[in-house]
Structures are given as structure tokens and as C-alpha cells.
Amino acid sequence: MPPVHDAAQTGYSSQARTYTQGRPTYPEALSSWLRQKLLIDPQTRVLDLGAGTGKFTALLKPLTDRLVAVEPIAAMRGEFAKSLPGIEVLAGTAQAIPSPTASVDVVLCAQAFHWFADAQALAEIHRVLTPGGRLGLVWNVRDETVDWVAAITRIITPYEGDAPRFHKGQWRDAFDGSGFSAPELTCFEQSHVGSPETVIMNRILSVSFIASLAPADKAEVTRLLRELIQTHPALRGQETIAFPYQTQAYLSHRLG
Template structure:
């Protein structure tokens, strides 16, 4: 049986509703990238792997395609069902996807692939895709050239530990094994607008390794974030904060 990393299992179980409130969505123009890069057309079957609370599924649902969500954490599936009661979501992991071989034209992992970046997972993703299938990897990456964004990173990084993270680049290692082509990057600018509570507090208290902290330590992080919100001139007194991201979209072509 595949073991879900403790930070994901505990953190996402504890803060599933906060995840829904605080996590950014995706730029609308990425639908064109899905269509062109991943060769998704009306009627295609697409797997949303590591679907979480359904942030990406909502976007895919607008494309007249058959979306199958797969998510290992029960609390996330429950939250998903609250917001997308008519969508199909299955319990499963990247190493054991509960679908037949060749089931989908494309498989997309949004904010998730770093959790299961291993050869077994890529082999399983390869299995469930059609011969000409495509794998899409999506991450919303904070723009740390903005000083207050960099300050947030400085607050949370001491708690990271051994948690798998996009920024380490370790997720690229399994692509040397030949199941897929090397990831091809396209970038989109994206702004997550909302209150300080939603785009900063809820967003960063839902980070896996922060959400998994004991309540006392989590409160320390929350206090540091609140201090930043209340004192930084770009944040202080603002009803709406515009949090800058770049959405990184990687195309990986299935190899025979």
C-alpha cells in the first residue's frame, strides 16, 4: 500500500476547508494551453490526479470534457464533494490509479506532482494514458521579487523539514527513466486577489507542513503573518490584496 507523506495526510486533513478558501485558482487562459499543449478537445477524458478540493476540476468542468478526479486524502474528497457534488472523484494514489489502461487522453497534476515524483507513479500515469496521451504539471509559483512575498517565504521555510517541495526541483528526477519526454515549460502571470485573511492567512496556514504543526506553533506562524499584514506599507489597511504568482505549466509527452 502506498503511504501518503505525513505532512500531506495530516496537514490536508486538518486544513481542508482552509485550503479551499485560501488557495489561488488558475488563469483562465490556461484552458487554451490545455487544449493545444495537452490536445484536449470536447469529449476527451482527463484525469485530475491529486485533485484536492477541486480547484482545477472546476476549471476543467467548463471545457465540455469528461473529468475524473483522483485524491488519496479523505478530508479533501469530502471538501471536494461539497463544492462539486456532481463531479466524479475516486480514492486513489499516483502509484495506484483506479482506472483501466489507456483510459484518458490527458492527466493533469496541479500543485501535486512533487508529492509523488517517483518512477512508480510515472509508470502508472503512463499506463492510464492513451498512446498519444499527455501529462500536464501545474504549479502556482509565488513572485518572490516582491519584498512582502519574500518575507512570507522567510516566515514559513523554517518549518519545511523533509516535505517534498516544487522549488527543490527534485520532481524532475523521474523523467530520466523514459516514460515521458522532458517537461516543457509555459508561464502565465496570475494575480490572486482577496482579503488578507484569504490570500495570506488562509493560503499559508493551509500549506501542508504548516497545517500539520501543533496548534501552538501554528499560532506563532499566524501571528508572524498578521504582523506582516499590519505593518508592511503595501499590505497595511488594504481591503483587497493582489498576490502575484506565475503559473508554471509543464507539458510532458507520453513515450512509447
């Protein structure tokens, strides 16, 4: 299989369980988008690419009886198998999808496409999709109009390095009009409600490039996050908080 970026391989392998606990789910309205825009019904063949621990796959499960997941990192597949034992999860990458040509109607990538957004991956997605097939891309994006969320971004951004990130926008460069239509955006509001430990600490420490840091750097990020929780007026002393997100969902049609 083609190599997985070091930040993903190291970070997600070491923090697979924290990822499961700390990542937000998806808004209920997204199910309607999947049915109405991606035309998913019980007979639609759906492939969840870069499925991770299965957070997004769980949303797909009630919509179709023909669902398969692909995930390159063994530790993530292990967590997936625990939470969704009835769904097949295959080892594979976006550049080498272990599925026959024209074998699926919809490919979905949640929190993942920025890791493998290149011509080779789109060509492989094009290969496994049927004519008229649909590609859906979904991200939960932190709402940085909230000041303490923006403060979290300021804490972690210095450690990004060359890790692919949704917010950098480079994933859009893969769409050159040759194999897929330009992605069409639909937005949904979403909140991750829970303890600060779950929705801030577990969430941020499971970010790939944070999870793969050297111990001293990770300890410093941990210290700064805990200091923010203990001192910010909206967070200090709160047993439960709502971490605000915007869920961005993109639809692209297979051409040719």
C-alpha cells in the same frame, strides 16, 4: 493504497476547508493552453490526479465531458464533492490509480506532482494513458520578487522539514527519458485578489507543513504573518490586496 506523506495527510485533512478558501484559482489563459497544448476537447478523457478540493478540476469541467478525479485524502474528497457534485472523485494515489490501462488521453496534476514524483508514479501514469497521451503539470508559484511575498517565504521556510516542495526541484528527477518526454514549460501571470485574511492567512495556513505543525509553532507562524500584514507598507490597513503568482504549466508526452 501506498502511504501519503505525513505533512499532506495531516495538514490537508485538518485544513481542507481553509485550503478551499485560501488557494488561488488559475489564469484564464491556462484554458487555452489546455486546449491547444494538451489537445483537450469535449471528447478527451481527462484524469485530474491529486485533485484536492477541485480548484483545478473546475477549470477542466467546461473543456471536456469525460472527466474523472483521483484524490487520496478523504477530507479533500469531501470538499470536492461539495463544490463539484457532478464529477466523480475516486480514492487513489499516483502509485495506484483506480483506472484501467490505456483509459485516459490526458493526466493532469495541479499543485500535486511534487508529492509523488517517482518512477512508480510515472509508470502508473504511463499505464493509464493511451499511446500518444499527454501529462500536464501545473503549479501556482509565489512571486518572490515582491518583497512582502519574499518575507512570507522567510517566515515559513524554517518549518519545511522533509516535505516535498515544488521549489526544491526534486520532482524533475523522475523524468529520465524512458517513459515521458522532458517537460516543456509555459508561464502565465496570476494574482489572487481578496482580503489579507483570505489570500495570506488562509493561503499560508493551508500549506501542508504549516497546517500539520504543533499548536505552538502554528501560533508563532500566525503571529509573524499578522505582524507582517499590520506593519508592511503595502499591506497595512488594506482591505483588499493582490497576491502575485506565476502559474507554471508543463507538458510532457507519453513515449512508447
